[in-house]
Amino acid sequence: MNLSIEKLHSDAYRLLQEMIGISSLSRDEGAVATFLENQLKEWDLVPSRKGNNLWLRNRKWQDGKPVVLFNSHIDTVKPANGWTNDPFTPVVHNGRLTGLGSNDAGASVVAQLAAFRYFNELAELPFNLIWSATAEEEISGAHGVTSILDELGPVDLGLVGEPTGMNLAIAEKGLLVIDAEAVGKTGHAARNEGENAIYKALADIQRLLDFKFPDESPVLGPVKTTVTQIEAGHQHNVVPDSCRFVIDVRTNECYSNEEVFDMLSGLLGSNLKARSCRLNSSGIPLDHPLVKRGLELGLQPYGSPTTSDQAVLPFTTVKVGPGDSARSHTPDEYILEEEIRSGIDTYIGLLEDLKIV
Structure with missing residues (x-):
């Protein structure tokens, strides 16, 4: 050699x-x-x-x-x-x-x-x-x-x-990035008007914090969800009709990314869109x-x-x-x-x- x-x-x-x-x-x-x-x-x-x-x-x-x-x-x-x-x-x-x-x-x-x-x-x-x-x-x-x-x-x-x-x-672990949008109705902040999209988003975020995926991997542990970005509102006196947030999901081998997305879609009231499901x-x-x-x-x-x-x-x-x-x-x-x-x-x-x- x-x-x-x-x-x-x-x-x-x-x-x-x-x-x-x-x-x-x-x-x-x-x-x-x-x-x-x-x-x-x-x-x-x-x-x-x-x-x-x-x-x-x-x-x-x-x-x-x-x-x-x-x-x-x-x-x-x-x-x-x-x-x-x-x-x-x-x-x-x-x-x-x-x-x-x-x-x-x-x-x-x-x-x-x-x-x-x-x-x-x-x-x-x-x-x-x-x-x-x-x-x-x-x-x-x-x-x-x-x-x-x-x-x-x-x-x-x-x-x-x-x-x-x-x-x-x-x-x-796999990676699934989800763009979420909670939808409300605009209104004047000084009156009891509108539906605050921020509050709807907060309710969904709390659901994420409380939810545990049933199947846990002996090697990779549980599926992990983390809200990493949030954006809403244009001015201080207007109730926002939209609140967008991003969910970073780290999946284990118990679920495909598509299965995780479907489970979260059923759990949350916000509109969800997966950027990609290919990183299983x-x-x-x-x-x-x-x-x-x-x-x-x-x-x-x-x-x-x-x-x-x-x-x-x-x-x-x-x-x-x-x-x-x-x-x-x-x-x-x-x-x-x-x-x-x-x-x-x-x-x-x-x-x-x-x-x-």
């Missing part, structure tokens, strides 16, 4: 530093995609590209074998207020790499790529392997991973790279060979409250990657060099000799 583990480690760490130096906000990932594409070609790999999405197939691809997918995202959120340094300038100090996208999810991108390069050199694999680095994850955009699923073809297992401390997120909860069985391998390696299974591209992948997936979710979207986001090294080794350990049906 031409590639040593140490070279894979050092290449990944250098690559991430260079990626941080290239702005890759959601919908504007073209420059970093081109940079990665050129780097892959320098390593004698043959990338495919659609829009700002890249992918590779292993050199010894054999039709008929199960297909495993490494997937993570190259887009970042906008930098939050409070950065000590320029978020697009990588800062290395005592084994800590600080920069926008270092933790979420650049470390996963480069660690998965290193593991792909390791397996790509092997003469024989019990599966086919794809590595993909995709766009628009942070906004669940239409031009991200879902736009290349037809090109990838059938996939049997996906490892979604997000900061999990390399523990196994065996389930992930997802998960992987505890007896899956990959989960068993992870447990053998000492990884901890857990349920993730955050949503990722896992929600839009129509096959069995697990979320696992270097870093800490608590650092994501925060000022001075960072990753440790040791976390990248450990991530590469763990990705290799998870897939080495893995047999899936």
Whole structure:
């Protein structure tokens, strides 16, 4: 084998530093995609590209074998207020790499790529392997991973790279955003006129606070509803005839997003409209060979409250990657060099000799 583990480690760490130096906000990932594409070609790999999405197939691809997918995202959120340094300038100090996208999810991108390069050199694999680095994850955009699923073809297992401390997120909550409107009638605030839409909205919000979905997940817990925005009224002396509010719903695997929407529509008097029902909860069985391998390696299974591209992948997936979710979207986001090294080794350990049906 031409590639040593140490070279894979050092290449990944250098690559991430260079990626941080290239702005890759959601919908504007073209420059970093081109940079990665050129780097892959320098390593004698043959990338495919659609829009700002890249992918590779292993050199010894054999039709008929199960297909495993490494997937993570190259887009970042906008930098939050409070950065000590320029978020697009990588800062290395005592084994800590600080920069926008270092933790979420650049470390996963480069660690998965290193593991792909390791397996790509092997003469024989019990599966086919794809590595993909995709766009628009942070906004669940239409031009991200879902736009290349037809090109990838059938996939049997996906490892979604997000900061999990390399523990196994065996389930992930879905996301349902609902726009609600309570409707009343205008009237003069000084007289007993009209129907105050704010009061109607408050009554519905209280119903949400009091309501508990009957089925609770042993891994993800209950469905969680949170009112996150509210707007009503145009002037102080007019009873408002409309009060709009937004409900953020985090669903478990006991319900589809459509079922949750129907239940809330029956519970509330306000008019409800779902922005999208496609980000459903997802998960992987505890007896899956990959989960068993992870447990053998000492990884901890857990349920993730955050949503990722896992929600839009129509096959069995697990979320696992270097870093800490608590650092994501925060000022001075960072990753440790040791976390990248450990991530590469763990990705290799998870897939080495893995047999899936």
